Amino acid sequence: MSDTREPAPLPSPAVADMISSRWLDNLAGVYTIWLREVRKFWRDRPRIIGATVQPALFLLLLGTGIGQGIPRAFGVEPAARSFAPGVPNYLTYIYPGIIAMTLLFTSVFSAISIIWDREIGFLKEVMVAPISRSAVAIGKTLGGSTVAMLQGCLMLLFAPFLHVALSWGTMLALLPLLLYISFSLTAMGIAAAARMRSMQGFTVIMNFLTLPMFFLSGAMFPIDGLPRWMTVLVTLNPLTYGVDALRSVVIGFHQYGVLQDLLVMGVFGVAMLGLAVMGFESHE
Numbered sequence: 001m002s003d004t005r006e007p008a009p010l011p012s013p014a015v016a017d018m019i020s021s022r023w024l025d026n027l028a029g030v031y032t033i034w035l036r037e038v039r040k041f042w043r044d045r046p047r048i049i050g051a052t053v054q055p056a057l058f059l060l061l062l063g064t065g066i067g068q069g070i071p072r073a074f075g076v077e078p079a080a081r082s083f084a085p086g087v088p089n090y091l092t093y094i095y096p097g098i099i100a101m102t103l104l105f106t107s108v109f110s111a112i113s114i115i116w117d118r119e120i121g122f123l124k125e126v127m128v129a130p131i132s133r134s135a136v137a138i139g140k141t142l143g144g145s146t147v148a149m150l151q152g153c154l155m156l157l158f159a160p161f162l163h164v165a166l167s168w169g170t171m172l173a174l175l176p177l178l179l180y181i182s183f184s185l186t187a188m189g190i191a192a193a194a195r196m197r198s199m200q201g202f203t204v205i206m207n208f209l210t211l212p213m214f215f216l217s218g219a220m221f222p223i224d225g226l227p228r229w230m231t232v233l234v235t236l237n238p239l240t241y242g243v244d245a246l247r248s249v250v251i252g253f254h255q256y257g258v259l260q261d262l263l264v265m266g267v268f269g270v271a272m273l274g275l276a277v278m279g280f281e282s283h284e
Contacts, residue, residue: 027135028131106148115193
């Protein structure tokens with residue numbers, strides 16, 4: 001018996017043109033918002049210097065002090081203490097963690113521009129533009145993650161002083177990895193900023209979240225042999241997997257599989273981006 005059902009009608013040229021035009025408008029909106037965020041960063045030289053000096057102080061001062069104290073706590077000479085297989089000293093071990101710290105704080109606090117834009121009325125103008133609000137969230141996230149990636153690249157300048165050899169292949173692998181991690185972290189900041197009305201409240205809440213994320217990521221200490229309750233927190237922390245992926249590429253040491261690291265960070269980023277889009281959709 002032959003099928004006499006008629007095929008579904010194809011969209012009319014007018015409808016197809018309208019859909020195509022909407023997509024182009026959204027892409028243009030994403031690009032414009034991304035470009036604005038990058039230009040603001042590039043023109044703010046004190047911000048670039050400050051965001052580079054702070055992690056450098058963590059690396060050189062705090063790293064040197066803790067690197068001397070930990071071996072003595074074990075009753076061995078600092079030069080004889082191996083912090084991980086193939087990692088000769090503490091500064092080398094925490095170097096990828098400091099890069100992750102740079103990405104974390106730059107990514108999250110780049111979202112504070114949303115609150116500033118709301119206060120000066122710029123966000124309201126963006127919201128009435130002929131683009132979807134999801135395009136606004138994606139543009140802000142891409143802009144903040146690009147800024148964080150650039151800031152992370154500046155931290156790579158310290159590698160020769162720590163005797164960390166970064167080949168061209170390593171650099172090519174690091175750039176997309178830095179952007180990938182930054183995107184997930186920026187989406188978290190955007191999701192929070194889209195729901196807040198004051199810079200003070202955003203700063204307090206994000207410090208409450210980011211500091212435990214950093215200290216429980218294994219950036220400053222090995223995660224083997226921790227108390228069970230801390231091991232659970234470290235395992236649930238998405239930044240742990242970002243630090244592990246960076247450590248795998250930069251110094252060749254990792255405690256999880258790289259695919260697992262990328263999967264966890266990817267799922268976390270998609271979830272945070274979804275929350276960010278919902279925050280903009282509910283914006284009045």
